[in-house]
Amino acid sequence: MKIWLAQHIRVFRSTLYRLFSTPLATFLNVMVIGIALGLPAGVYVLLQNVQKLVDQVTGSPQISVFINMNVSRDEVAHIGKQLQQHKSIDRIEYVSRDQALEQLKHNTGLTDVIGGLAQNPLPDAYIVYPKKFDAPSLEALRDELQKWPKLEKVQMDSAWVHKLEALLKFGRLAAIILGSLLSFALVAITFNTIRLQILTQRDEIEVSRLIGATHVFIRRPFLYLGLLQGLLGGAMAWLIIAVSVTTLNSSLAELTQLYGSNFILQLPSAMDSCTLLLFSSYLGLLGAWLSVAQHLWQIDPK
Amino acid sequence: MISFNQVHKRFPGGYEALKNVSFDIGEGEMVFVTGHSGAGKSTLLKLVAAIEHPNSGSVIVNGQNISTLKSRALPYLRRNLGLVFQDHKILFDRSVFENVMLPLQICGFDHRESIKRTRAALDKVNLLQREKSHPVALSGGEQQRLCIARAIVNRPSILLADEPTGNLDADYANDIIAILKSFHQVGVTLLIASHDESIPRQFGTRILKLKQGAMQITQSGAGQV
Numbered sequence: 001m002k003i004w005l006a007q008h009i010r011v012f013r014s015t016l017y018r019l020f021s022t023p024l025a026t027f028l029n030v031m032v033i034g035i036a037l038g039l040p041a042g043v044y045v046l047l048q049n050v051q052k053l054v055d056q057v058t059g060s061p062q063i064s065v066f067i068n069m070n071v072s073r074d075e076v077a078h079i080g081k082q083l084q085q086h087k088s089i090d091r092i093e094y095v096s097r098d099q100a101l102e103q104l105k106h107n108t109g110l111t112d113v114i115g116g117l118a119q120n121p122l123p124d125a126y127i128v129y130p131k132k133f134d135a136p137s138l139e140a141l142r143d144e145l146q147k148w149p150k151l152e153k154v155q156m157d158s159a160w161v162h163k164l165e166a167l168l169k170f171g172r173l174a175a176i177i178l179g180s181l182l183s184f185a186l187v188a189i190t191f192n193t194i195r196l197q198i199l200t201q202r203d204e205i206e207v208s209r210l211i212g213a214t215h216v217f218i219r220r221p222f223l224y225l226g227l228l229q230g231l232l233g234g235a236m237a238w239l240i241i242a243v244s245v246t247t248l249n250s251s252l253a254e255l256t257q258l259y260g261s262n263f264i265l266q267l268p269s270a271m272d273s274c275t276l277l278l279f280s281s282y283l284g285l286l287g288a289w290l291s292v293a294q295h296l297w298q299i300d301p302k
Numbered sequence: 303m304i305s306f307n308q309v310h311k312r313f314p315g316g317y318e319a320l321k322n323v324s325f326d327i328g329e330g331e332m333v334f335v336t337g338h339s340g341a342g343k344s345t346l347l348k349l350v351a352a353i354e355h356p357n358s359g360s361v362i363v364n365g366q367n368i369s370t371l372k373s374r375a376l377p378y379l380r381r382n383l384g385l386v387f388q389d390h391k392i393l394f395d396r397s398v399f400e401n402v403m404l405p406l407q408i409c410g411f412d413h414r415e416s417i418k419r420t421r422a423a424l425d426k427v428n429l430l431q432r433e434k435s436h437p438v439a440l441s442g443g444e445q446q447r448l449c450i451a452r453a454i455v456n457r458p459s460i461l462l463a464d465e466p467t468g469n470l471d472a473d474y475a476n477d478i479i480a481i482l483k484s485f486h487q488v489g490v491t492l493l494i495a496s497h498d499e500s501i502p503r504q505f506g507t508r509i510l511k512l513k514q515g516a517m518q519i520t521q522s523g524a525g526q527v
Contacts, residue, residue, distance in 0.1 A: 003410045010407070207391050210353070211452070212381035213408040215374075 008220075015224040019232075026229075029193055033233025036186050037280055038240035040179030041268070045241055047171050048272075049265045054164055063128040063142055066152040075150060076124050082148075083126055088141055093127040100125065123152055135162070183283055186233065190226045190287025191294075197225060198295045205299050218296065223288050230284020234277040242267055303329045303460060303491045304350055309359035311345055311515075319345040321515045323359075327493060329459075332486040334502035335495045337512035343495035344388060346512070347462045350493065351383055352376055364460070381409055384453030384490075386463035390445050392437045398448055399424070399433040405456045423455035427481055443474035450481060460491045467501060475501070 019026045065083070067076055083092050095103075100122040105111050130141055138156060145154045198205065208218055245265045256263045268276065304327040311320040319342045327333050335343045348354040349361050352368045361368040364382055371379060393401055402423055406416040424430045427447035432440065440448060446466060453461060463482065467475035479501060486492050496502065502509050511518045 003412065006413065007407075007410055203391070204393055204395075207393060208404070208408060209377075210351070210380065210385055210387075210391065211405045211408060211456075212377045212379075212383075214377045217377075217408055 007217075011221050011224050015221055015228055018221075018225065019228060026232075029189065029229055030232045030236050032189055033186050033230065033280065033284075034236025034240055036182040036189070037179075037234060037237035037276070040175050040182055041237055041276055042241045042244060043171070043175040043178065045245065045268050045272075046265070047168055047175060048268075050164075051168055052266065053263055054161060054168070063130065063138070063145065064153075064155045065126040065128055065145060066123045066155070067125065068150050068152045069123050071124075071150050079148075079150065080126060083128060088131050088137065090129045090131045092129065095125045095127060097122045097124050183279075186230070186280070186283045187287040187290070190229060190284045191291045193229065194222050194226055194288045194291035195295050197222060198291070198299070202299055205296065209299075219292050222292050222296070223285060226284040226286075226288020226291070227281050228284070230287075231277060231281040233284065234280025237280065238268070238273055238276060303327055303331070303364065304493065305360075305362045306346075306349075307360045307362075309349065309356045309361060311342075311349065311354065312357050318515050320349070320356075320512075323512075323515075323517045325510055325517065327491060330486075330489045330491055331508065332483070332492040332505075333494070333508045333510060335493065335510045335512060336497065336499050336502060337518075339497055340514075341512040342515040343497075343512060344464055345515075346510075347464050347493065347495055350460075350462055351385055352379060381405075381456060382458050382460065384456065384458040384461040386446075386449050386453045386461070386466050388464040388468060390449045392445060392448060392452075394437050397433070398429060398435050398437060398440070401437060401448060402451045402455050405452060409456060419455055419457075423451040426454070426484070427451045428477075443470050443477065446470065446474075446478055447481070450478070454485060454490075458490070460493070461485055463492070463494045465495055465497065467496065467498065479505070 065079075067079060071079075080092060080094060083089055097120050101114065101120050104122070105114050128141075128145075130138060132138070142154050142156050145151065205218055245267055249264045252264060306323050306325050309320055309323045310318070312318050323342075323346065335346055337343055345354060349356055349368065350363055352363075352371060355369055363379065366375075366379060368379075393404070399420060403416055403420045406419060411419070421430060421433070424433055427450050429444060429447050429451060432444065437445060437448065446468075450463070450466070453463075461482070466478050466482065470478065482492060482494065483505065494502075499509070
């Protein structure tokens with residue numbers, strides 16, 4: 001056991017040495033793997049962030065109830081009372097047509113245009129905060145309110161969220177397809193690197209086999225090489241994502257300030273980062289394994 | 303220790319390297335295989351090391367039949383053999399010391415023990431002062447000695463040497479023979495291929511003489527040393 005461990009440590013060290021003794025070749029390989037993995041992983045991180053944003057926005061979905069223009073103030077108040085007494089409504093907020101106009105003026109900067117209007121085109125409205133937030137009960141409430149008289153329109157403010165979520169689902173699927181294809185590329189890259197390494201060490205392999213090296217012993221350094229290259233490639237992918245996210249955040253800050261939001265892109269979580277590294281190591285190992293199985297036994301000592 | 307029984311070896315293309323070869327080598331014996339180049343000496347040694355396999359007949363080394371040996375067991379057979387190759391097969395990307403240490407690393411020896419044994423092996427072939435050198439800097443005779451050191455560092459019970467004195471002048475050749483004989487004296491079984499018959503005669507050991515793949519004579523030496 002101690003010898004076994006010592007052998008592994010020795011192989012690990014000599015593999016590291018080998019990687020760093022050809023820094024340019026190693027760097028290019030790691031870079032290629034990093035880009036191949038960084039692309040789908042970056043898309044994934046981006047989607048993850050958008051998802052978080054969507055979750056924030058839909059934290060408390062609302063239903064806007066617009067009331068007919070020709071309804072009197074008393075009736076509006078009456079509708080408010082009815083809403084307040086409804087069993088599936090938590091609370092309501094009244095937005096009078098004057099308030100709405102003020103807000104519009106304030107938020108859009110269209111003061112001149114609005115000032116030119118003969119009369120206020122906006123209706124009185126209630127913002128309804130329901131008790132339950134799941135889609136079926138929201139829709140049920142909306143459908144019920146739509147049947148009430150004197151209401152112009154009942155609008156669920158979260159409809160667009162559903163569309164966005166469908167879009168996100170699509171994006172995630174695209175990322176998975178992209179990831180699978182590029183993972184294949186990663187295996188191919190490792191396969192070829194290991195093949196070259198086996199050819200380079202042809203003499204050593206031949207001599208080792210002649211003096212009694214087992215298959216496992218000969219195979220080991222190449223598997224380590226594939227594994228380490230994959231791991232470094234994964235780390236490079238993470239670095240690429242981290243740098244991209246940081247760079248994007250600095251320009252995103254200006255953009256989001258305009259919208260009064262403080263949304264920034266988050267780095268991949270520790271869990272996701274670990275998964276990325278493990279996955280890239282595994283792919284490297286797989287490529288090395290395939291290559292060893294294919295090429296090592298073509299070297300037969302004579 | 304090594305026994306051939308009606309061994310035939312034919313290479314693809316029909317060339318018959320060995321025809322009906324039979325002999326026995328006992329434990330601790332020192333035996334020379336002689337014959338012209340192309341007589342089948344190297345093939346005979348390769349059969350012993352299981353680098354080649356016989357087409358018919360049996361090759362038994364250390365009680366194991368080479369033909370039926372599982373590939374998984376092959377490395378362990380070879381660990382018991384010391385091989386001195388005609389073309390040396392020295393690795394030029396590492397020092398003399400690392401070349402000799404390789405078999406010990408393969409067998410999984412403790413690092414400290416490996417260093418001790420490597421030094422001892424280099425000392426036996428008088429290469430200890432060159433341990434840090436690069437193999438390229440060694441003369442032909444020194445490279446040959448390096449190859450011997452690597453073959454014996456693992457303390458094998460059988461040593462196979464293919465033309466160990468091949469391209470060396472008489473002085474160097476005598477050095478090599480003296481080294482090989484010292485292993486014979488400590489009980490190692492030696493099988494040495496040589497085209498030069500004057501060397502085995504000089505030591506009076508048993509000679510297996512091959513001619514075009516056939517065993518011609520098996521002569522006993524004048525007297526065991």
